[in-house]
Amino acid sequence: xxxxxxxxxxxxxxxxxxxxxxxxxxxxxxxxxxxxxxxxxxxxxxxxxxxxxxxxxxxxxxxxxxxxxxxxxxxxxxxxxxxxxxxxxxxxxxxxxxxxxxxxxxxxxxxxxxxxxxxxxxxxxxxxxxxxxxxxxxxxxxxxxxxxxxxxxxxxxxxxxxxxxxxxxxxxxxxxxxxxxxxxxxxxxxxxxxxxxxxxxxxxxxxxxxxxxxxxxxxxxxxxxxxxxxxxxxxxxxxxxxxxxxxxxxxxxxxxxxxxxxxxxxxxxxxxxxxxxxxxxxxxxxxxxxxxxxxxxxxxxxxxx
Amino acid sequence: xxxxxxxxxxxxxxxxxxxxxxxxxxxxxxxxxxxxxxxxxxxxxxxxxxxxxxxxxxxxxxxxxxxxxxxxxxxxxxxxxxxxxxxxxxxxxxxxxxxxxxxxxxxxxxxxxxxxxxxxxxxxxxxxxxxxxxxxxxxxxxxxxxxxxxxxxxxxxxxxxxxxxxxxxxxxxxxxxxxxxxxxxxxxxxxxxxxxxxxxxxxxxxxxxxxxxxxxxxxxxxxxxxxxxxxxxxxxxxxxxxxxxxxxxxxxxxxxxxxxxxxxxxxxxxxxxxxxxxxxxxxxxxxxxxxxxxxxxxxxxxxxx
DNA sequence: AAACGTCCATCGCGAAAAGCGATGGTTTGC
DNA sequence: GCAAACCATCGCTTTTCGCGATGGACGTTT
Numbered sequence: 001x002x003x004x005x006x007x008x009x010x011x012x013x014x015x016x017x018x019x020x021x022x023x024x025x026x027x028x029x030x031x032x033x034x035x036x037x038x039x040x041x042x043x044x045x046x047x048x049x050x051x052x053x054x055x056x057x058x059x060x061x062x063x064x065x066x067x068x069x070x071x072x073x074x075x076x077x078x079x080x081x082x083x084x085x086x087x088x089x090x091x092x093x094x095x096x097x098x099x100x101x102x103x104x105x106x107x108x109x110x111x112x113x114x115x116x117x118x119x120x121x122x123x124x125x126x127x128x129x130x131x132x133x134x135x136x137x138x139x140x141x142x143x144x145x146x147x148x149x150x151x152x153x154x155x156x157x158x159x160x161x162x163x164x165x166x167x168x169x170x171x172x173x174x175x176x177x178x179x180x181x182x183x184x185x186x187x188x189x190x191x192x193x194x195x196x197x198x199x200x201x202x203x204x205x206x207x208x209x210x211x212x213x214x215x216x217x218x219x220x221x222x223x224x225x226x227x228x229x230x231x232x233x234x235x236x237x238x239x240x241x242x243x244x245x246x247x248x249x250x251x252x253x254x255x256x257x258x259x260x261x262x263x264x265x266x267x268x269x270x271x272x273x274x275x276x277x278x279x280x281x282x283x284x285x286x287x288x289x290x291x292x293x294x295x296x297x298x299x300x301x302x303x304x305x
Numbered sequence: 306x307x308x309x310x311x312x313x314x315x316x317x318x319x320x321x322x323x324x325x326x327x328x329x330x331x332x333x334x335x336x337x338x339x340x341x342x343x344x345x346x347x348x349x350x351x352x353x354x355x356x357x358x359x360x361x362x363x364x365x366x367x368x369x370x371x372x373x374x375x376x377x378x379x380x381x382x383x384x385x386x387x388x389x390x391x392x393x394x395x396x397x398x399x400x401x402x403x404x405x406x407x408x409x410x411x412x413x414x415x416x417x418x419x420x421x422x423x424x425x426x427x428x429x430x431x432x433x434x435x436x437x438x439x440x441x442x443x444x445x446x447x448x449x450x451x452x453x454x455x456x457x458x459x460x461x462x463x464x465x466x467x468x469x470x471x472x473x474x475x476x477x478x479x480x481x482x483x484x485x486x487x488x489x490x491x492x493x494x495x496x497x498x499x500x501x502x503x504x505x506x507x508x509x510x511x512x513x514x515x516x517x518x519x520x521x522x523x524x525x526x527x528x529x530x531x532x533x534x535x536x537x538x539x540x541x542x543x544x545x546x547x548x549x550x551x552x553x554x555x556x557x558x559x560x561x562x563x564x565x566x567x568x569x570x571x572x573x574x575x576x577x578x579x580x581x582x583x584x585x586x587x588x589x590x591x592x593x594x595x596x597x598x599x600x601x602x603x604x605x606x607x608x609x610x
Numbered sequence: 611a612a613a614c615g616t617c618c619a620t621c622g623c624g625a626a627a628a629g630c631g632a633t634g635g636t637t638t639g640c
Numbered sequence: 641g642c643a644a645a646c647c648a649t650c651g652c653t654t655t656t657c658g659c660g661a662t663g664g665a666c667g668t669t670t
Contacts, residue, residue, distance in 0.1 A: 002387060006394045007320045012312045026618060039658050041618060046656095051397050057584050061666030062616045069452075069587035073400045077393035082311070084389055088382035089311045092356050095378045147374075280359050282374035317628095331647060344629050346647060351627090366637030367645045 005050065011085055013047035014078035016040050017055060021075055024064030047074070094128070095282065101130040102284045105142065105149035107200065108223065110271065111135060112248035114164070115150070117295045122288055129284055147285045148292075149274045152201045158277040162289060164296035166268040169205060171260040172229065172251055173238030182263035188214040192237030194228045197221050201269045205240065208266045216240075225249045232257060242269045243303055271296065310355065316390055318352040319383035321345050322360060326380055329369030352379070399433070400587065406435040407589045410447065410454035412505065413528065415576065416440060417553035419469070420455070422600045427593055434589055452590045453597075454579045457506045463582040467594060469601035470608075471573040474510060476565040477534065477556055478543030487568035493519040497542030499533045502526050506574045510545065513571045521545075530554045537562060547574045548608055576601065 019029035020040070030040040048054050055071030067075060094100065106115050111133070119131055134146065143149045143159060154161065171183050178187070188209065193216035196202045209216065219237050222228055225245050232239050233256045240262070251257050273292050275281065281289075324334035325345070335345040353359050360376030372380060399405065411420050416438070424436055439451065448454045448464060459466065476488050483492070493514065498521035501507045514521065524542050527533055530550050537544050538561045545567070556562050578597050580586065586594075 002320055002391060006387070006390050007317045009316055009390050009393065011314055011316070015312045025616090027616085036659055037618075038620080038660075041620085042657080045619085052401060054585050058618060059583060059666080060617070060664090061668085063667080065618085066584065068585040069405065069590070070397070070400055070585070073396050073405065074393065077389065077396055081386065081389050081393060084382065084386050085311050085314050088314065088379065088386060091378050091382055092375070095375055096357060100374065100378065278364060279362050279371065280373040280375070285374070330645090332645085341630055342647075343631075343649080346649085347628080350648085363647060364637075365635090365646070366639090368638075370647085 008050045009081075010043075010046070010050075011082060013043045013050075014074075014082055016043045017047060017071070017075055018079055018082060020044070020056065020065060021067055021071075026065065095284075098126045098284045098287055099128050100282055100284055101132065102147045102282065102288060103132045103134065103145065104288070105134045105146040105151075107135060107150060107152070108196075109167075109225075109242060109244040109248055110150040110152075112225070113244050114271070114292065114295055114299065118288065118292050121291050121295070122284075125287065126284065143274055143276060147275065147282065148288055150271065150292075151274055152269050152271050154272065155274050159274050160277045161272045161274040162293055164271040164273055164292060165300045167242040167244045167271055168268045169240050169242050169262060169266040170246055171238055171240055171262055172232055172246060172257055173260065174232060174235060175256055175258055177238060177258070178260055180258075181260070183260040184263050185209065185212040185214040185266075188216050188238075188240075191216045192219050193217060194220045194222070194231045194237050194239050196228070196241075197223055201242075205266060205269070209240070212264065212266075229254075229257065240266070244271070244299075247299075247303075313355045314386075315348075315351070315355075316387060318348045318355075319379075319387055321348045322352060322376070322380055323384055323387060325349070325361065325370060326372055326376075331370065403431040403589050403592055404433050405587055405589055406437065407453065407587065407593060408437045408439065408451045409593070410439045410451040410456075412440060412455060412457070413501075414472075414530075414547065414549040414553055415455040415457075417530070418549050419576070419597065419600055419604065423593065423597050426596050426600070427589070430592065431589065448579055448581060452580065452587065453593055455576065455597075456579055457574050457576050459577065460579050464579045465582045466577045466579040467598055469576045469578055469597060470605045472547040472549045472576055473573045474545050474547055474567060474571040475551055476543055476567055477537055477546055477551060477562055478565065479537060479540060480561055480563055482543060482563070483565055485563075486565070488565040489568055490514065490517040490519045490571075493521050493543075493545075496521045497524050498522060499525045499527070499536045499542050499544050501533075501546075502528055504528075506547075510571060510574070514545070517569065517571075534559075534562065545571070549576070549604075552604075552608075 016029060016033060016035070019032050020026055023029045023032065026040050026044070027037045030037045033040065035043075044056065051070065051074055053070045054068050055074055056065045057068055058065050104115070115133070119133075122129065122131065143155060143157065149155070152167070171178075171188070195206070195218050198206075198221075217237075220228075220231055225241070226249060228239050228241070229249055229251065231237070246252070246259060251259060273289060275285065275289070321334060321338060321340070324337050325331055328334045328337065331345050331349070332342040335342045338345065340348075349361065356375065356379055358375045359373050360379055361370045362373055363370050409420070420438070424438075427434065427436065448460060448462065454460070457472070476483075476493070500511070500523050503511070503526075521542075525533075525536055530546070531554060533544050533546070534554055534556065536542070551557070551564060556564055578594060580590065580594070
């Protein structure tokens, strides 16, 4: 792979060489490096052994040592090598401080409500970090190549997860569709309704509706919440949406719309944050999980209030 | 100078890491590197100690190990570091094979006769070498910053030298100025003459002329040999030039000019090659000295023939 | 000229580390 | 379950690292 001898080069020796070149003396270089003069002398001897020739001329006496032509070649590349090593150390430090890149998979309502806050706080703590979001959603959520994945449900495979919050379904309808207070599920039977496409938790929710004797007529499907709500305002029908989506669209302050709890309540949609099991996380990912849990808890509290 | 820890990085460990990343297994990497599996395991452990975290996830069993986010950071820079180290080794090899740069100081006739051959042979052996020639000639020849210096005389200071050849002075004159055979120095007294400027050996030569009762009238001085010879052809006067200069200008095949030995002969001009004492030479410089001596010897032989 | 100061090389020693072989624990696949 | 593949760990030997002390070389000073 690498030619023999390449890995015999020691950065310590190159650092000693650079210090000597700067100071003009083995002894002063040793002092600067925190070594003994004899140690530095041996380090240079070792370096000269590996490169196969002297790198300094030692005139003897108080004259400063001078670099040889071979030494100049070694030093030129050596300084470069040391600079690169320093860059490596810097990169590691930045990484451990939370820098670096993180790839997060997300979906619909999480993108609208939770994620903005998470990203914001993360960037506050780590202005230089590189956060990449992915919302492509094939039928199966893809966690390979992602560090973190938000999803409303569990995922099979070698995955760990944190439950972020319970997201109950609520009814959004026109101002005068129902009187204040909870709405009986049965009242939704055969009612016109707009809804999300049948991905994620949506099929489960509709089954639960049906199981409770509510078979609404779905007159329109869209993944865009704003579109759905416009349809509700237009009187096309009502919508059963999770609380997160409702909050994300500021429905509560919309005088044309009203939100009702459902009775009996549908099974809540559960929001999870997933990551691959058995893999060491980056500090950035670890922190992102913590922040996501925090944010979710705050949201949960806000909902109950 | 360098932050602590930078010089603790070992190229050996990075090489092991790269091999593992390629092979997906500590054992195979060990085989490739010529180490034992346990050794590689410890190398990675050491690396992980210096960077402060795991660089590989070991799933256990026949699954390939996988790099961690931290490991990815380290590996990215590590490969770079290894590539640079390889460049260093390459540069050293090239240098030892005679590559690299050489700075040569020269003057007038050496530039014309000796140096072209030396440079030619050197470049034949080392096509990639970087030969730089300097002909600036302040009153004092400057050997600092030069690897090699041609000069017609000795130099004071900490300098070693090789005598290349004796370069006798000869008389160049018009076809019919003197009969064939040696010319008595006395015959040059008050004769019109063109000559070099009073640098290098020229003052010494003119003193020697005077000392032998010949005080020619110098009617023109120029450092350009061709100019001087044109003047001789034009009948302005004759010229006392060293053999090297005469050969460099192809005087011998010029039917308008004739070359005479002088009687008694003037002290020869001695051509030396100098280099700073007590300094390790580059192989290229060493070889250049050898070649220069060879070329000078050939020229010496050619002259005597 | 002799004494001094500065400098690097070298020697001996103790501590640390590298590398090896053998062993043991884990996980996967049959 | 059993076998196979894999990595971690332990004990051991050999090598290396770094130190302090000493000595030789050179230039400067007296």
